[in-house]
Amino acid sequence: MAGTLSALARRTFSTTIRKAAVSAAEGHAHDGGSKPWKMVSILVAFPAIGLCMANAFLTGEHEERPEFVEYEHLRLRTRRFPWGDGQKSLFHNSHANALPDGYEEDDH
Structure with missing residues (x-):
């Protein structure tokens, strides 16, 4: 049983290294890494920026x-x-x- 697990681990490790070497040679080492970040930017960041802009302009109360x-x-x-x-x-x-001697302009 221990020999079978060792052979399975050795085979899995060697095929993983072989696949990584082939994909790196073909230039596909990091394919798909930017897609999640692009989706987060589109679905989360841009709407959040829009909400912050709406909040700033719609509730822009000026303090005295x-x-x-x-x-x-x-x-x-x-x-x-x-x-x-x-x-x-x-x-x-x-x-x-x-x-130092006061405000420049009168209140609006």
Whole structure:
């Protein structure tokens, strides 16, 4: 019985290696590997992106801007920024980000 199992294991192992060598030689070593990922992208990722976009546009409620309070420890400028007038950060939003002396524009 042990000899039969050993022969079966040896035969299975040798045929598996032979099939892998033949498929690699023919260039079919990884066939079918991209199909599941393509299906996941189409059936899961794209609808999820669409739902997130719909949520952002349909429920785009704007919060009121907080009142400006001039605290000493906030908005310190020891050096000027190397762009623009030197007071605005690189990703400055004039509605949401205050400058050291207050907001730029009035509420809409």
